[in-house]
Amino acid sequence: MNQGIEPLDRIAFEWGPIHIYWYGVIIAAGALLGFLIAVREGTRRGLPRDTYVDLILFAAPIAIICARIYYVIFQWEYYAQHPGEMIAIWKGGIAIYGALIGAVATAVVFCIVRGLSFWKVADIAAPSIILGQAIGRWGNFINQEAHGGPTTREALENMHLPDFIINQMLINGTYYIPTFLYESLWNIIGFAILLFLRRMNLQRGELFISYVIWYSIGRCYIEGLRTDSLMFGSIRVSQLLAAILIVVGVTLILFWRLRPGRRPRYLEK
Secondary structure (H helix, E strand, C coil), X not given: CCCCCCCCCCEEEEXXXXXXXXXXXXXXXXXXXXXXXXHHHHHHCCCCCCHXXXXXXXXXXXXXXXXXXXXXXXXXXXHCCXXXXXXXXXXCCCCHHHHHHHHHHHHHHHHHXXXXXXXXXXXXXXXXXXXXXXHHHHHHHHCCCCCECEECHHHHHHCCCCHHHHHHCEECCEEECCHHHHHHHHHHHHHHHHHHHHHHCCECCHHHHHHHHHHHHHHHHHHCCEXXXXXXXXXXXXXXXXHHHHHHHHHHHHHHHHCCCCCCECCCC
């Protein structure tokens, strides 16, 4: 019944020996849309117009490198035997937490050099980051990765998923749970929540921390469904890191709220 179903072509465009993969196109599209939103909001909030243009020139390549390094570290047993594949990110295999670590570290240094508030820059970027992540998960869909355990076509149909998603979840004769979709939808909801929260004029830093908490809650649960988790012994690395970030994020907001003195607000320029 399901014979003859072919996965979607991973190659978006070909020019002779040059192949452009959908994975990269989708990741880039998510990053571009998020960037445009951040630039517009940053201008409204009084940041210099070139702030995010200059920041992304440094943060984007560093984030990609860190995302790959993070992934390779926790898959070292494989890459030690296949060193030539360490840079083959077009095949998938970048870790969002690695990207976030690289991007945040770059932003901290950037803001120090420019004399800007890191928390202000991070707050403005928070909705853009989670929207980019929501879009980027569809790159995993094309690559048939970041999925959950085995399931049945009937179960997927009962979720009222379109055929193109169901068919792409057929991998080597077995259907799998589309956890990439769960995370994408979770992030879209998070994007809407952050847009609402930024109108509430939170204290500076709280919008970005709210993003960290929201994303980490969803990732902590969804990671438990996946079959390709990066492991540290018997521990799923992303679940552990998500749990730590939730605790740190909540603690930081409580600390800001309870300490004496007034913190700047999001809507203040």
